[in-house]
Each structure stands twice: as structure tokens, then as C-alpha cells.
Amino acid sequence: MSKDHEDAPMTIGGSPDRVDGVPKVTGTALYVDDLEAPGAWHGATLRSDVPRGRFVSLTRAADFDWSDVVVVTADDIAGQNVVALIEDDQPSLVPVGGMICHREEALALVAAPTRAAARAALAHLTVVVDALPAVTTLDAALRADVAVHNDDNVLKRLEIHRNDDDIDEILARCAHVIEGTYETGAQEQMYIEPQGILAEWRGETCRVTGSLQCPYYVHKALVMLLGLPDDQVVVTQAVTGGGFGGKEEYPSMIAGHAALLARAAGRPIKLIYDRAEDIAATTKRHPARVHHRLGLDADGQLVAADIDVLLDGGAYVTLSPVVLSRAILHAAGPYRIPHVRIVGRALATNTPPHGAFRGFGAPQTTFAYERQMQKASRALGIDAFELRRKNLLRSGDSTATGQVLTDSVGSDAVLDTLSAALERAAPPAAARLGSLHSPVRRGRGLAFCFHGSGFTGSGEQRLAGRVTVACLPSGDFEIRSSSTDIGQGMLTIFSQIASQALGVPAARIVLSEPSTERVPDSGPTVASRTCMIVGRLVERACLALAEQLRAHAAANRLDATDLATVAAHRVAHAGPLAETCEHESPPGVEWSDETYTGAAYPVFGWAACLVDVAVDEDTREVVVERCIHAVDVGRAIHRRIVEGQIEGGTLQALGWALWEAVPYDDGRVLNPSMTDCIIPTSADAPELETLLVEMPFAHGPHGAKGVGEIPMDGPAAAVAGAIEDALGVACDVVPLLPEVLDVLLVDQPPQETLA
Amino acid sequence: MKLRFRLNDEDKELDVEPFRRLLDVLREDLHLTGSKEGCGEGECGACTVLIDGAPVNSCLVPVAQLDGHDIRTIEGLARQGTDGEVLLDEVQQALVSFGGTQCGICTPGIALCASAALTREPNADRARLRELLAGNLCRCTGYQLIIDALVDAASTRRGNSKR
Ligand code: FES
Ligand code: FES
Numbered sequence: 001m002s003k004d005h006e007d008a009p010m011t012i013g014g015s016p017d018r019v020d021g022v023p024k025v026t027g028t029a030l031y032v033d034d035l036e037a038p039g040a041w042h043g044a045t046l047r048s049d050v051p052r053g054r055f056v057s058l059t060r061a062a063d064f065d066w067s068d069v070v071v072v073t074a075d076d077i078a079g080q081n082v083v084a085l086i087e088d089d090q091p092s093l094v095p096v097g098g099m100i101c102h103r104e105e106a107l108a109l110v111a112a113p114t115r116a117a118a119r120a121a122l123a124h125l126t127v128v129v130d131a132l133p134a135v136t137t138l139d140a141a142l143r144a145d146v147a148v149h150n151d152d153n154v155l156k157r158l159e160i161h162r163n164d165d166d167i168d169e170i171l172a173r174c175a176h177v178i179e180g181t182y183e184t185g186a187q188e189q190m191y192i193e194p195q196g197i198l199a200e201w202r203g204e205t206c207r208v209t210g211s212l213q214c215p216y217y218v219h220k221a222l223v224m225l226l227g228l229p230d231d232q233v234v235v236t237q238a239v240t241g242g243g244f245g246g247k248e249e250y251p252s253m254i255a256g257h258a259a260l261l262a263r264a265a266g267r268p269i270k271l272i273y274d275r276a277e278d279i280a281a282t283t284k285r286h287p288a289r290v291h292h293r294l295g296l297d298a299d300g301q302l303v304a305a306d307i308d309v310l311l312d313g314g315a316y317v318t319l320s321p322v323v324l325s326r327a328i329l330h331a332a333g334p335y336r337i338p339h340v341r342i343v344g345r346a347l348a349t350n351t352p353p354h355g356a357f358r359g360f361g362a363p364q365t366t367f368a369y370e371r372q373m374q375k376a377s378r379a380l381g382i383d384a385f386e387l388r389r390k391n392l393l394r395s396g397d398s399t400a401t402g403q404v405l406t407d408s409v410g411s412d413a414v415l416d417t418l419s420a421a422l423e424r425a426a427p428p429a430a431a432r433l434g435s436l437h438s439p440v441r442r443g444r445g446l447a448f449c450f451h452g453s454g455f456t457g458s459g460e461q462r463l464a465g466r467v468t469v470a471c472l473p474s475g476d477f478e479i480r481s482s483s484t485d486i487g488q489g490m491l492t493i494f495s496q497i498a499s500q501a502l503g504v505p506a507a508r509i510v511l512s513e514p515s516t517e518r519v520p521d522s523g524p525t526v527a528s529r530t531c532m533i534v535g536r537l538v539e540r541a542c543l544a545l546a547e548q549l550r551a552h553a554a555a556n557r558l559d560a561t562d563l564a565t566v567a568a569h570r571v572a573h574a575g576p577l578a579e580t581c582e583h584e585s586p587p588g589v590e591w592s593d594e595t596y597t598g599a600a601y602p603v604f605g606w607a608a609c610l611v612d613v614a615v616d617e618d619t620r621e622v623v624v625e626r627c628i629h630a631v632d633v634g635r636a637i638h639r640r641i642v643e644g645q646i647e648g649g650t651l652q653a654l655g656w657a658l659w660e661a662v663p664y665d666d667g668r669v670l671n672p673s674m675t676d677c678i679i680p681t682s683a684d685a686p687e688l689e690t691l692l693v694e695m696p697f698a699h700g701p702h703g704a705k706g707v708g709e710i711p712m713d714g715p716a717a718a719v720a721g722a723i724e725d726a727l728g729v730a731c732d733v734v735p736l737l738p739e740v741l742d743v744l745l746v747d748q749p750p751q752e753t754l755a
Numbered sequence: 756m757k758l759r760f761r762l763n764d765e766d767k768e769l770d771v772e773p774f775r776r777l778l779d780v781l782r783e784d785l786h787l788t789g790s791k792e793g794c795g796e797g798e799c800g801a802c803t804v805l806i807d808g809a810p811v812n813s814c815l816v817p818v819a820q821l822d823g824h825d826i827r828t829i830e831g832l833a834r835q836g837t838d839g840e841v842l843l844d845e846v847q848q849a850l851v852s853f854g855g856t857q858c859g860i861c862t863p864g865i866a867l868c869a870s871a872a873l874t875r876e877p878n879a880d881r882a883r884l885r886e887l888l889a890g891n892l893c894r895c896t897g898y899q900l901i902i903d904a905l906v907d908a909a910s911t912r913r914g915n916s917k918r
Contacts (some may be wrong), residue, residue: 027789
């Protein structure tokens with residue numbers, strides 16, 4: 001719409017065309033499976049198919065022609081047989097004699113000239129396993145009859161305590177106590193491009209390219225697995241067809257496998273998962289159970305919260321400790337509560353590890369606390385908005401960990417913006433209301449939430465992300481960062497930030513390929529940190545460069561308003577020039593990992609979501625008739641990109657609330673296909689009303705803070721509240737499929753008074 | 756089996772195994788990698804191509820069915836201008852301008868499907884566009900900006916863009 005003038009710097013806050021738009025609409029953008037790799041073979045993975053057991057033997061069929069096949073096992077690993085992450089407990093390949101801890105555990109790899117040949121070879125490998133009793137549900141893990149991790153199956157335990165010494169008594173004295181248990185299921189990221197890696201060796205250097213979010217995570221994992229020095233591993237991101245967290249940790253597994261196969265085959269290997277394998281084997285959102293007791297006084301003021309959080313971490317530690325951390329740090333919600341006790345545990349089960357997915361633990365606990373607030377609002381007869389306004393955190397208030405909020409607190413603003421929008425007429429309903437057969441019941445639900453931007457606690461300090469901006473001889477400026485564009489618009493936003501800071505047109509900004517041989521480690525592309533943290537580094541590096549160039553212009557009598565020309569002159573006459581900036585946390589951000597107190601996040605985003613539903617009383621089909629989402633993003637660097645983030649996240653959350661089930665049976669995903677594991681289509685999606693609220697954050701580029709994850713947090717509770725409002729039954733689980741509603745309605749006959 | 760068909764406005768002759776998937780023949784033999792595989796079972800629409808102007812999932816089509824037909828892939832949706840420049844289809848341009856593409860993996864399929872839909876139903880409203888697009892999954896956008904883009908593309912085709 002607003003086309004920037006080609007010679008002017010890109011504007012901030014408008015919606016210039018995405019820099020990667022044309023290659024994507026013309027089909028010329030190259031994703032990993034599109035890359036030409038002459039002579040490449042195709043890899044395939046042999047998996048265990050028992051939830052727990054000992055790997056006894058592997059044999060090759062004698063009557064199969066193995067001449068054009070390579071087979072790789074744990075014996076072929078030169079370095080350590082682990083997928084390096086937080087704890088190095090997950091093997092790349094289970095060795096013969098080793099323990100199998102879930103059904104999708106990799107036992108061996110094969111490669112052959114075609115995909116079909118690789119699959120045929122897999123079918124001619126015979127595995128013998130001694131099956132052992134397994135733990136595949138949260139309840140079984142809690143009982144610990146079978147210990148699959150330590151003796152209590154607890155992968156990680158974390159607690160938050162705020163004036164909670166006598167919290168049971170305090171709750172007993174409260175005028176109202178709301179108590180509930182909330183269960184949320186696994187959710188598949190369902191990026192439309194399945195995971196895949198291309199690996200090849202050039203001499204002693206291993207090069208992998210693939211669909212991934214975090215080149216340096218993969219780099220670290222490969223260095224350890226292959227036993228190579230840092231500079232003999234090069235990891236490059238190809239254009240990536242969606243991630244949502246799903247391509248944060250699992251690509252390290254696939255890259256390791258592809259690298260091992262490529263070494264053995266002496267040729268490039270493509271290891272591209274098909275959809276079934278991707279759904280069955282790769283990570284999903286942690287299933288969770290949250291028990292929540294909330295005490296209020298007679299006026300509706302929150303007094304105490306006692307919260308127990310359980311996550312199903314799956315068979316290995318992977319990212320569960322940090323997902324749990326974010327889950328409990330959001331569990332008390334954006335409210336002033338004097339007394340808080342939160343105990344969180346991530347449990348081990350014999351299912352494939354659960355992992356990163358947009359929101360990262362916060363959606364699960366947000367569902368619980370906002371359902372509690374909805375119930376409190378009904379029980380006390382206080383309007384939904386009023387109850388939030390009575391209790392929400394404002395500037396000067398402190399969170400459950402004692403973090404005093406001062407900067408960019410959009411709590412009131414998002415609620416006010418949302419209620420103002422309610423005065424306006426709804427847009428024409430998009431969804432197939434016509435498919436509902438009367439009688440129809442209608443209901444409304446509100447959810448209010450916050451989401452910490454950036455890494456938790458001292459994470460950003462420890463990480464010390466770096467960005468380099470270099471002047472090229474042409475007068476162009478190259479941004480070198482390991483942040484990846486996974487669709488969220490990083491390429492465009494960094495271009496805007498750099499273009500503004502340097503005062504040069506978009507055409508002068510070049511983004512370096514995100515390859516570990518070219519870019520410094522800016523930290524992973526996760527945690528709503530790319531724009532806020534890394535974008536700020538881009539800005540600082542550009543400003544520092546601009547200053548140097550202006551000095552050069554003054555010394556050489558050049559026109560300092562045209563820094564591109566100055567840069568070309570500088571490089572030609574005085575050699576290369578680049579600036580590298582490293583992250584520095586704003587002063588006063590103190591956090592203790594020991595006591596779980598202090599500033600958990602640099603800043604929070606804020607959101608309010610309102611959902612209207614219609615429910616068909618006979619079929620239990622639910623249609624979202626209206627969905628308004630007001631989100632405080634600090635500052636929208638690119639309006640449409642920010643709206644697109646919010647809308648995409650909102651629909652994933654509506655999907656989680658209504659349709660997206662991933663049922664397991666004895667540790668196996670029962671619906672590993674797009675036909676059965678459904679995500680919303682354009683006909684299921686409502687018209688999404690997105691309202692941007694801008695409360696600038698002093699330490700973000702142009703005031704921006706994170707936006708990627710927060711839209712995932714609130715809508716599920718809003719949907720459940722709306723259905724509860726419509727039907728008069730407590731909706732404490734998601735997804736609320738018609739068959740789930742049916743059971744709820746049978747179990748608890750509707751009470752008109754709830755509605 | 757010998758096949759003759761038109762592909763992106765050019766005559767083609769191909770000698771192929773008749774039951775191979777059209778998607779594989781496009782990607783592997785003809786090096787047209789703009790058609791993507793998201794599911795391989797007709798659910799996602801990432802592999803959409805136009806056969807005689809109608810969108811089909813190329814992962815479900817045996818290549819033998821092409822014989823005598825007219826195929827358009829994403830590589831053939833934009834036209835060449837008189838001096839060689841790329842002239843995007845109205846749908847492609849609108850998807851770029853309105854943020855209707857994020858990760859882009861669904862975009863070739865959506866652009867082809869939408870372009871064909873607007874040719875058949877130039878006056879489709881938002882609700883109708885949502886139905887016409889329901890065979891093409893997008894996980895990134897929530898569809899809102901895609902529908903915005905298609906509404907604009909439709910009006911551009913009718914001669915007045917809001918862009
Ligand atoms: S790949 Fe053909 S419909 Fe998904
Ligand atoms: S833009 Fe990513 S799936 Fe549509």
C-alpha cells in the first residue's frame with residue numbers, strides 16, 4: 001500500500017513491500033528440498049516403534065541388494081552420541097545394547113539414490129528389541145511405578161514464592177476461592193514445509209543447509225556429534241517454510257543424521273521428512289495440567305493464588321526446563337496478587353520429547369488463569385472488564401517474582417482499546433454460520449494476558465548476542481546476523497531499521513546469508529526476541545557506522561547526507577569498515593535463578609482478546625463469530641507484518657482451542673497426517689480484528705518489543721469462556737471438539753445461571 | 756509413455772512413467788520447484804497447479820493425465836513484459852503488497868488457486884473467497900491479509916486498485 005519512494009530511506013511504521021515478497025510469490029525462493037545437489041542421495045530413518053526397551057540387535061536382510069545403500073549406526077559417530085542442548089541426555093542414534101525411550105527414537109539411518117530406494121532398504125533392516133514397561137501419561141509418570149527419569153520422573157522442578165508461608169490459611173480466609181484443573185493437549189506446529197536438511201562434506205568440513213530457526217544451535221550440536229573443531233562445521237539456513245518453534249531444536253537431530261550419512265556415502269545427502277514422519281517424530285507443544293486456586297476478597301480484589309503446573313516433557317530433557325520456566329513465570333497472570341505459590345514440574349514420559357512452540361509454556365498457564373478469572377467474574381457478578389481493571393498490573397506494580405514494572409506497560413491500554421472497538425459494528429461474519437442448524441446458542445469470552453519479550457532472566461546477558469554491519473565496496477551495507485527469517489519478516493524489519501539509521505534507501509541494504517561462516521552468533525530466532533533484541537543491535541551498529549562515516553565525510557569534504565557514497569569512498573581509500581555490537585541489558589535488570597525472583601524479562605507485551613461464538617446445540621459445532629485482539633507491541637516497525645504475526649498466532653490459538661487434537665496411544669501419535677491432524681482453513685477462520693496498541697519500550701528499536709508469541713496466549717481461554725457462556729458448562733480442556741462438548745454436556749447438565 | 760501438453764505457454768513432449776505423480780515430474784524432471792509438497796495427500800494445496808485453468812493438487816495427479824492438456828505452474832503465472840521485465844499477476848502483486856505471504860511455502864499454491872478463482876468469479880466477496888481458498892492451507896497468516904490481498908486483486912482486475 002504505502003510504497004516507499006525508492007531513493008528515500010524506508011519508513012518506520014508503514015507497510016513497505018516485504019523484501020522477500022517477489023521470490024515467494026513467483027516460486028523462485030529456494031527451500032531446502034528445492035536446492036540442487038548433484039549426485040545427492042536420499043536419507044531415511046529407522047525408528048524403534050516401542051515406547052521403551054533395550055535395543056538388542058540390527059540385521060540386514062541377506063536377500064536384499066545392499067550395493068547402492070549406506071547404513072549408519074551409532075558406531076559411526078566420531079564425536080559424542082548426543083543431540084547437544086541443555087543437557088546432553090538425548091542420543092543421536094540409540095546404540096545396540098542401549099535404551100530406547102520412545103517410539104520415534106532413531107536406531108539407524110540409510111541412504112540410497114532415490115527416496116523410494118531408501119525406504120525399500122529400511123524395510124529390509126530387522127530390529128530386535130526387548131520391550132520394557134513404559135510410562136506414557138502424566139498420571140503414570142506421577143505414580144512413578146516405572147521410573148524412566150531418576151526415581152520420580154521429574155525432569156525439572158521450579159517454584160515461585162511470594163509471601164506464601166501461610167497461603168493455605170490465607171486462602172481459607174478469602175471471601176471467594178475459585179478452584180479448577182485445566183488440561184491442554186499437545187499441539188502440532190504444522191508448518192506447511194516439513195523439516196529437512198541437505199548435508200555434504202568438502203574435505204574435512206561438514207556443510208549443512210536446511211529448514212531451521214537457529215543456525216548456531218545446529219552448529220553446536222554438529223561440532224559435538226562429529227567431533228570437529230568449530231570452523232569445520234558450517235550451518236546455513238535455507239528459505240524456511242514456517243517454524244513456530246518447531247524448527248528450534250529438532251533440526252539439530254536431522255542435521256546430525258544427514259551429516260553422518262553424507263560422510264558414509266561420500267556424497268551429498270538430502271534428509272527430508274514426509275508429513276507423517278514429521279508429525280510423529282518431531283516436537284509439539286507440551287501437554288499440560290494446571291491446578292489453580294484463586295482467592296478473592298468480597299470486592300473482587302485478588303488475594304492469593306496457589307498454582308501447580310505439570311508439563312509432559314517426553315522422553316528427554318531437551319527444552320522442557322525453559323518451557324517450564326516460562327510457564328510458571330506467566331502462571332499468576334498480569335495481576336497484582338499479594339500471596340503467590342507456584343510449583344511447576346516437567347515430567348518424563350516415554351513419548352517423543354515435546355518442545356518449543358510459539359508461546360513456550362505460557363499458553364498453557366494463561367489458559368488456566370484466564371479461565372479462573374472468567375469463573376471469578378461469574379461467581380462474583382463482576383463485569384469481565386471491571387474485574388481485570390480492578391486487579392491488573394500497572395506501572396509501579398510488581399509481578400509474582402517481584403519485578404517492578406516501569407516501562408511500556410500497556411495493560412489498561414489494551415483493555416480500553418478492546419472495549420472501544422466493541423462499540424463499533426462487527427465486520428460481516430466470515431465463517432460458515434449457514435452450516436449451523438438451529439437451535440444455536442451464543443456466548444462471549446474475554447481473555448487478558450501478558451508475555452515476556454526476550455530470554456528469561458539473565459538469558460540475554462549470558463547469550464551476549466552480536467550483530468555486525470559492514471560497508472561494502474559498492475557502497476551497500478551488509479547486515480550480518482544469525483537471526484533467520486522464518487516468515488515473520490525479519491529480513492524486511494532489519495532492512496527498515498538499517499535503512500532508517502543510515503539514511504540510505506532499501507536497495508543499499510543487503511542481508512547476509514544466515515550461515516555460521518559469515519555471521520556472528522546473534523542468539524537463536526526464538527522468544528519474541530528477534531526484532532526487540534537483535535533489531536536493536538542492528539540499529540546500534542548502523543548508528544555507530546553512520547557516526548564514523550560522517551567523520552570520514554567531514555575529513556574528506558564529502559556530502560554527509562549520502563552515506564552510501566561516503567561508505568564506498570571510505571572502503572576504497574581507507575580499507576574495510578564494519579561495526580559489531582553486542583547486547584547490553586538495560587541497567588537494573590536483576591534476576592536470581594536460585595530464588596526465582598527479580599526481573600524475569602526485559603519487558604512485557606500485553607494483550608486482550610474477545611471472542612463471540614455460536615454453538616449448534618445439536619451437533620456441538622462451534623463457530624467463532626467475532627474475534628478482536630488488541631495487542632501492545634511497543635511500536636510496530638512494519639504495520640502489516642505485525643498484524644500478520646498477530647493474526648497468524650491468533651488463528652493457531654483458535655485452532656488449539658477448537659480443532660487441533662493430537663491424541664496418543666501408548667506413546668504413539670494416532671493422527672500423523674494432515675487429513676487427520678487438522679488445522680484451520682480459510683473457511684474455518686473468522687474475520688480477525690486486530691488492534692495495535694503502541695506503548696514504546698525505551699530499549700527496543702524505535703520502541704518495539706516482542707510480538708511473535710503473545711497472540712498465542714489468550715484466545716483459547718476466550719473461546720472456552722465464550723462456549724461456557726453459551727452452554728453453561730465449564731470448559732476446562734482444549735481442544736473443545738464437538739465430541740468433547742458432548743461429553744461435558746452429558747456430565748454436567750447445563751445451568752442456566754452460568755450463562 | 757510419451758506425453759504432449761502445454762506447460763506455461765510452451766509445447767512440451769515428455770517420455771515418462773505414466774503413474775508418477777505430476778508433482779514429482781514437475782520438480783524432478785522439469786526442475787520447476789515452485790510447486791511444493793506439504794502433505795502428499797491432497798490436503799494442503801501447496802502443490803497446486805492449474806490444468807486447463809482449474810486448480811488441482813499435483814500430488815494426486817498421475818502424469819499420464821496431462822496428455823493434451825494445458826498446465827500452468829507458479830513459474831508461468833507472472834508474464835514477461837515487452838522489455839523482459841516480470842509482470843506479476845494482480846494476485847501476486849497484491850500478496851506482496853498486503854503481506855499475504857509470510858514464510859511463502861503456501862504462496863505458489865494460493866496465488867494459482869486465487870488467480871483462477873478470480874477469473875471464474877471476478878466478483879467473489881470475502882466469504883466466497885474464503886470458500887474458494889479453503890483447499891489451500893496457510894499456517895502463518897491467519898488468512899486475513901491473504902483475503903485482503905485477494906479483494907484488492909479482484910478490484911485491480913476490475914480496474915481500480917486501492918493499493
Ligand atoms: S502436497 Fe499436494 S495437497 Fe499437500
Ligand atoms: S505464508 Fe507460511 S504457510 Fe502461508
